[in-house]
Amino acid sequence: MRLRAMVLTLCACVFLFGCHRRPLFDPEDSAILKVRLLTDGIHNVTCDIYNPNVEVPPITSEMLRVLIYEAGGTPILSQGFLSNKTIDEGGYELFSGALALSAGEYKLLSYNFDLETIKVRYEDSYNTIEASTSEVPQYYYNRFGSRAGELGRICYAPDHLMVARAPELSIRPHFGTQYIELDARTVVDTYYIQIRITGADNMAKNASCQAVITGVSPSNQFGPDSRRYDTPASLYFEMLRNTDPNTPAGENEDVLCAVFNTFGKIPDEHSELHITLSILTRDGQTHQKVIDMTPIFATDDARQRHWLLIDEVWDIPAPIGTGGGGGFTPDVEDWDDVEETIPIGPRH
Secondary structure, eight states: OHHHHHHHHHHHHHHHHHTOOOOSSOGGGEEEEEEEEOOTTOBTTTBOOSOTTSOOOOOOOSOEEEEEEETTSOSEEEEEEEOEEEEOTTSOEEEEEEEEOOSEEEEEEEEEOOOSSOEEEOTTSTTTOEEEOOBOOHHHHHTTGGGGGGSOSEEEOOOOOEEEEEEEEEEOOOSSOEEEEEEEEEOOEEEEEEEEEEOGGGSOTTOEEEEEEEEEOOEEETTTTEEOOSSOEEEEEEOEEEEOTTSOTTSOOEEEEEEEEESOBOTTOOOEEEEEEEOOSTTOOEEEEEEEOHHHHTSHHHHHHOEEEEEEEEEOOOOOOOOSOSSSSOOGGGOOOOOOOOOOSOOO
C-alpha cells in the first residue's frame, strides 16, 4: 500500500514539473517570414514576348523550402517549408510562415521546392548549394547519329528556380513578432529561338524536331547566385512548326521555333545549335542541320531581349516518293474511301 502511494505521488510530480506547457513559438524568439515570387522582367515569359503563338507555362509554386545557416554559411541550423500561399495586391504569389529563431546572425535561403527538372545538391553550405538538371538518356544522343560525339554532356532544360536570399539576417532580441519580407527571383534565363523554313507542308503534323544547343552553363550555386562556367554543357529541347507574327505581309512566315530555359550562356564559349528533324511521312527521312550560334548570341536582340533569330532559311525537302502499290510501301494519298456494310454476328 505504501509502495502504491509512493508511485502515485511520483507520477503527480512528473505531471506537474515534467509536462510544463509552453507555446510552439516563444514571442521573444519568433519571426514571420514572407516570400513573394517576383516574376517581373523575365524575358519571353512576362516581358519581351516575340511570338505570342508559342505557349509558355506560368511560373507558379505550391511550396517553398527554407534553409537557415549559421552566419558563416555552414552548417544548416534548421529547415522547413512554406505552404501558406496567398495572392498579394500586386497579383504575386506570397508565401508565409513562422520561424523559431533565437536572437543572432544567420543566412537564409528559400526556393520553390516543387520542380520536376531541378536537382539540388551540396546543400550543407550556403556557398555551395547547387541546382542542376539530369543528363538525358542515351537514346537522345542516338537521335543525332555521328554528331552526338560533338555535343558533350546533354542535359534537360531547367524549370524556373525562384530564390530568395538573406545573406545577413539579423534576429534582434525583441518582444512581439519580427517580420522578414523577401522577394524570390529566378536564377534561370528564358530564350526564344527560331529559324525560318520553306517546305513546311512537307512535314507531318506530328513531325518531331529535337534540338541541342551547346556552350551553356550546367548549374547555378544559388546561395551566392554563381553560374558554373568551368564545365560547359549542352541543352536539349524540342522545336515546333509555327508562324512568325512579325513577318512582313506577303512573305513566308513559317518557322521552327521554341522557348527554352537555361542556367545561362557561357561568355566567350563557342555555341552551336544542332537540329535533327524526323519528318514522319511515308519516306521516314531524318534531316539534320548545324548552325553557329556564337554570332547570334552577340546580337542586340539576344543580349537585350533573349531573342535568338537565325537569319537563314532551312528548306525542308519533299518526301521521296515510293510509287505506291506495294504491301509495305503503299501510297496513302492514292487510296480511295470505301463504304461497305460488314455483318457482325455468330457464324452459321
